[in-house]
Amino acid sequence: MKAPLTTPMEVTVEKMVYKGLGLAHTPRGVLFIPNTYPGDKLSICDIYKKKGVLYGEVKKVLTPSPFRHTSPCTHFPKCGGCQMIDVRYPDQLTLKTNIVKDCLGKLPHLIDMIQPIIPSPDVVYYRNKMDYAFGTDTDGQLIIGLKKRGHFDKVCPIEHCHLQSEASNTIRQFTETFFREAGETARNPVTHEGNCRHLIIRESKNNAQAMVILVTAKANTALYQKYGKALKLAFPEIQSIFHSLNTSQGDHTFPDKLSLLEGATHITETLGALQFNISPYSFFQTNSHGAEVLYKEICEAAQVTKTDTVLDLYCGTGTIGLYLAPHVKFVTGIEEVESATEDAHRNAQMNQIQNIRFITGNVKNILKQTPITANIIIMDPPRAGIAPKALRRIIGLRAKKIVYVSCNPNTMARDLEQLEESGYTVQSMRLMDMFPNTYHVETITVLTHNFA
Numbered sequence: 439m440k441a442p443l444t445t446p447m448e449v450t451v452e453k454m455v456y457k458g459l460g461l462a463h464t465p466r467g468v469l470f471i472p473n474t475y476p477g478d479k480l481s482i483c484d485i486y487k488k489k490g491v492l493y494g495e496v497k498k499v500l501t502p503s504p505f506r507h508t509s510p511c512t513h514f515p516k517c518g519g520c521q522m523i524d525v526r527y528p529d530q531l532t533l534k535t536n537i538v539k540d541c542l543g544k545l546p547h548l549i550d551m552i553q554p555i556i557p558s559p560d561v562v563y564y565r566n567k568m569d570y571a572f573g574t575d576t577d578g579q580l581i582i583g584l585k586k587r588g589h590f591d592k593v594c595p596i597e598h599c600h601l602q603s604e605a606s607n608t609i610r611q612f613t614e615t616f617f618r619e620a621g622e623t624a625r626n627p628v629t630h631e632g633n634c635r636h637l638i639i640r641e642s643k644n645n646a647q648a649m650v651i652l653v654t655a656k657a658n659t660a661l662y663q664k665y666g667k668a669l670k671l672a673f674p675e676i677q678s679i680f681h682s683l684n685t686s687q688g689d690h691t692f693p694d695k696l697s698l699l700e701g702a703t704h705i706t707e708t709l710g711a712l713q714f715n716i717s718p719y720s721f722f723q724t725n726s727h728g729a730e731v732l733y734k735e736i737c738e739a740a741q742v743t744k745t746d747t748v749l750d751l752y753c754g755t756g757t758i759g760l761y762l763a764p765h766v767k768f769v770t771g772i773e774e775v776e777s778a779t780e781d782a783h784r785n786a787q788m789n790q791i792q793n794i795r796f797i798t799g800n801v802k803n804i805l806k807q808t809p810i811t812a813n814i815i816i817m818d819p820p821r822a823g824i825a826p827k828a829l830r831r832i833i834g835l836r837a838k839k840i841v842y843v844s845c846n847p848n849t850m851a852r853d854l855e856q857l858e859e860s861g862y863t864v865q866s867m868r869l870m871d872m873f874p875n876t877y878h879v880e881t882i883t884v885l886t887h888n889f890a
């Protein structure tokens with residue numbers, strides 16, 4: 439609930455913390471302030487509490503932080519896609535490194551271990567997947583854009599997105615015009631009225647292929663087929679067009695029905711010497727050029743040999759395991775999304791890699807049911823990190839080396855604490871930027887254990 443201040447309060451932002459929030463100490467307590475940078479002197483007009491945390495709303499920037507510069511994107515800061523596109527890239531890397539250091543507060547001995555952050559090969563137009571939302575503008579017209587910053591139910595109209603390729607920008611514009619002319623409505627996430635929900639565009643950066651997935655709440659096969667044909671005619675380079683029916687109230691659930699409208703069932707990305715199939719709902723690193731750097735770094739960090747048996751946990755489409763397989767004895771990948779492990783099997787066949795297998799299921803359950811031995815574990819969990827029971831079972835495997843790849847330094851710090859308590863020692867920690875212009879940062883931590 440918001441509590442407007444009778445007299446605006448002056449504060450100075452001390453640091454940026456996880457989620458890209460500015461932190462300031464005030465007489466009211468620690469305040470987290472969105473859209474601010476270290477060194478900003480601010481006038482705060484509102485304070486509000488969410489889940490026990492105090493947030494401040496800026497009335498005016500009194501003295502801007504030296505981190506602030508001009509944004510190349512006209513939609514910033516209204517659009518929720520980027521949180522720091524107005525910060526110069528080397529400064530973004532400093533802020534991200536400091537966020538990780540801040541998250542390691544309970545494990546200060548690890549801070550000195552952080553090696554310099556590896557930059558992303560591309561700073562703009564690097565994403566190979568964009569999940570646009572349908573919405574309605576102030577004139578009541580259907581639009582396709584990105585969620586407004588801090589709003590799950592409002593869409594920011596986009597002219598040009600600096601995260602996505604020019605081709606993807608054009609496909610979005612074409613789709614917007616098509617569904618406006620068809621008299622379609624956007625699904626309202628609050629009232630659940632309307633039809634069109636999302637437009638997902640996936641691209642292969644190294645093979646110039648694209649996949650388009652139109653997500654709607656209602657079935658209207660004739661209209662979607664017409665859209666598929668018109669889109670393919672306008673953009674012959676699109677490899678694959680799907681319609682996804684999602685009648686649920688929540689946005690990010692798997693579809694009730696997925697129908698191929700045009701072309702192939704997947705696109706193919708090339709990373710290094712390997713080819714990867716990508717299906718509509720399989721996880722694939724969203725920065726292809728960055729992924730090549732990340733995977734090389736993981737291989738080097740793991741220092742594998744031909745006698746190693748590797749477990750690739752949370753393996754998605756099997757990319758890390760497939761990268762490592764030629765250099766080790768055997769790899770087992772575990773992933774809960776069935777379409778991702780199906781892709782992983784196909785990827786192994788396509789790349790003629792035989793010393794690998796993939797198991798579909800929840801890491802926690804699979805480790806309970808299936809006897810698995812591995813002397814090296816690579817684990818790349820989602821943002822929530824590793825569930826406590828799953829982590830206990832991972833520790834129970836008694837692997838001498840663990841490479842923990844994390845996209846959330848908060849949950850990583852929690853999991854590393856447990857790993858250290860169980861006898862693992864952190865040997866190295868390297869950061870990598872896979873998501874320029876956002877607060878996200880990837881960390882690769884190597885741990886070892888001298889099991890008797």
Ligand SMILES: C[S@@+](CC[C@H](N)C(=O)[O-])C[C@H]1O[C@@H](n2cnc3c(N)ncnc32)[C@H](O)[C@@H]1O
Pocket residue numbers: 721722723752753754755756757758772773774775778799800801802818819820821845
């Ligand atoms: C950060 S992604 C890593 C994917 C892969 N390592 C890569 O680089 O492409 C996390 C993956 O974990 C999967 N996942 C999430 N929770 C899981 C669980 N409890 N058990 C198994 N897989 C899970 C997700 O579907 C996703 O593919």
